[in-house]
Amino acid sequence: MKDEHTPIIMWFRRDLRLSDHPALTAAAESGRPVVPVFLHDDLVEQLGAAPKWRLGLGLEAFSRSLDGLGSRLILRRGDALAQLQALIQETGAGAVYWSRSYDPASIARDKKIKSVLTEQGVMAKSFAGHLLFEPWTVATKTGQPFRVYTPMWRAVQGRDVPAPDASVTGLLAPAKWPSTEELHKWQLGRAMNRGASIVRPYVHPGEQAAHEHLNVFLDRVALYSKHRDRMDMDGTSNLSEYLSLGEIGPRTVWHRVQQAALMGVSGTDAFLRQLVWREFAYHLMYHTPQLVTGNWKPEWDSFPWNTDPNHPEVVAWTQARTGVPVVDAGLRQMYVTGRMHNRTRMIVASYLTKHLMAHWKIGMQWFDDCLIDWDPACNAMGWQWVAGSGPDAAPFFRIFNPQTQAEKFDPDGTYLKRWIAEGEKSPSDTAISYFEAVPKSWGLRPDADYPAPIVALAEGRTRALSAYESRKSH
Template identity: 55%
Template sequence: MTTLLWFRRDLRLSDHSALTAACEQGPVVPVFIRDGMVDALGAAPKWRLGLSVAALSEALENRGSRLILRSGMPSEVLAELVEETGAERIFMSRSFHPETAERDLMLQERFADQDIEVKLFDGHVLFEPTSVETKTGGPYKVFSPYWKAIKNREVEDELDAPDKIPSPKSWPDSEKPSDLKFDDRMNRGAEVVRRFTEPGEAAAQKRLAQFIEEAVEDYDKMRDRPAVDGTSGMSEYLTYGEISPRQCWHAGVQAREAGKAGAEAFLRELGWREFAYHLMVHMPRILTDNWREKWDAFPWKDDERAAEIKAWKQGRTGIPFVDAGLREMYVTGRMHNRVRMIVASYLTKHLMTDWRVGQRWFEECLTDWDPASNAMGWQWVAGSGPDASPYFRVFNPMTQREKFDPDKEYITRWIAEGQDNPPDTALAYFEAIPRRWNMSPDDPYPEPIVALDEGRQRALEAYENRSF
């Protein structure tokens, strides 16, 4: 009674409903498939996924199991494994991306003809997106009422990791990790970014415990200060399912019950992630199109060869707070959330550039890339999305820097030009970038490609007389 357990964005052993159910049935063959969706990932998230897969493989081996690696179309790979192992069921955690959701339905239909059960389990979000509805029965389009609807909703207890995972009498062949080519596009940047990421479930649990113990108390006050380690750091771990949202939620609730002031704000941020998936399931166009269709006629630029867009990508806009954020992303694979808003606002408003240009660059460079959260974030800033920032709100990077980085610690950490003795973090940027960019820490820091007041005025004039 063997079960194939297909790991996807649930690369952990604890609080894993599909794994727990599979272990109760008998022998389990864990498998990871490098399919077309994996190959389509940007360089950084694909590379980071490989680190997570390696950590999961080690964790499985520690429990007497192993992870089978295969490449190809999931339907064909799973069919081959069914034949090789005699498996009678295939378990997996539910995915909510429109492409994978459709594919999973087709898999269920295909294997039903062979009396092979394909079962989907919860785990990537707190609540099934279709289970949260307005009083009239439709989806929420504004976060505040959505949050009101879920914040006191019961969340199931998390599951312990199995002490032992039943093994089959014989194991099918597995590809080598190098065969999956997770790092095929990271080049020399991989060595740099590796210094700033700690993959795997154990690291995720350690980080969550540290945050709850040391930082959640002041989370609401410090999470907007990019020079301070004041955020949870959970986004990357949630992206790959190295930790579950239930585990984060229960930790936040316990902190709130212990009287830690910032816990409510942390829970609310988990709610934002839920809202992103709610929108993606009900209105999948948010991933690719302006959610507000009236924005389709807005005169955004989208020529990625343009000098201004190239300068933005390279962190050479001449606006230190913007450039520091883009360089932090290139070095660490992450960017502080407050700075993400400023960086996105500068691109879409000061540079009048289509939000999808920025979305694609983030998809290439972020190790915590999440399609739902990032699409919602970009459209929120641009003004084209649901529950969006007002279109006339243009973040001023200078006043934002004065408010949230008053001592210039963050800028100093990430921009080397102009410093007599720049820190290693700022120098690491020049280690990671392509040589063809021809940039050096000894270069003079560039003048602004667009003056802040000029860019703001240009954006407001474009918005004028448009009915949004």
């Protein structure tokens, strides 16, 4: 290995923060110069329009945070291994640190990089930080990975979660900084087109904003279990985009919520269960990587889903013109804000995979492109859970009824009015924004008639159940 006084390259990925960051803490405490780096490699290039744009905003915010420490973020584009090798050559670095990723493509990339750099005498060290529990540390009593959520929750809810690291307040600079590319030239928001200006007011990137969101949520966490499914209320944590990009660490969230519980705040377990649901998604993706590429249950490979994304019914769904108000409202919320309420996500997904009989992959890939809080594990598991092909899944025949769901979780129609303009004498600004965000080529206008349902709810349900029964009989 190279001299222990040589610089450390701190390779940032989905961990754009200064606190609760084991890799960065280790680099800072080493006493060695630290070169913060972000690499725009093939995996970044493959991101969908909204998550790539949101990443760009996160990088801007994080770069300012590093500037505040007297450091800087070095940007390079190209093959990750080649760029790291070039930076090692330029800086004389003796080590590369990074936070672990758990999706199959990142694991393959990181294993190769660690192997090559180690052979070349450079320390390549990965750290925890994106999850509460490393996937290989959680197992059933027989040593197997969990396949059902509730037993996993019971297994981990009493486990010790290490306290988050304090925020890094200083980084030793290298004798000479390597060259950097300019973020704006990467054009990470190019594919957003005119939608970027519509979504932008709803996005508050960066670590400071993440902590502010957490503070606001903690003031109402006692109402979480009561309000989290209400589409007309702001009852969720709104932390998903920050956890996705690592602008806040999961250990920080866990301990802040636990502190609230110790102070007598009720209902905190309901939220911690959802935080561990995220862990479950990563647990499954790590142990069964087919989760992100195909049916988790292989017996669903023969199910007669429609796989044509250009089918008229699917196009109507993607354009939020299904004629089912709550489905359209959810999709329109996503186009205007980059997010969608979790209850609505389930309704929207159920409608596509069951009433329309479209493959869950179509929906997953559409969300991959449109969500600013996109997460590889949570998105894949969420779609497969609703579709019936995934782990811990609701049975396929459990079909969400959009109408009754709307009546239960949006009883006064507030959510629908917020996002549906057609037929309203004075539509809301948020409802109008949908028409300003979507492509002009769709030819949509707020003063047009609202469409009739493309598939009657009873008809769609009958069609789905018929296909399910036919599959069972074979």
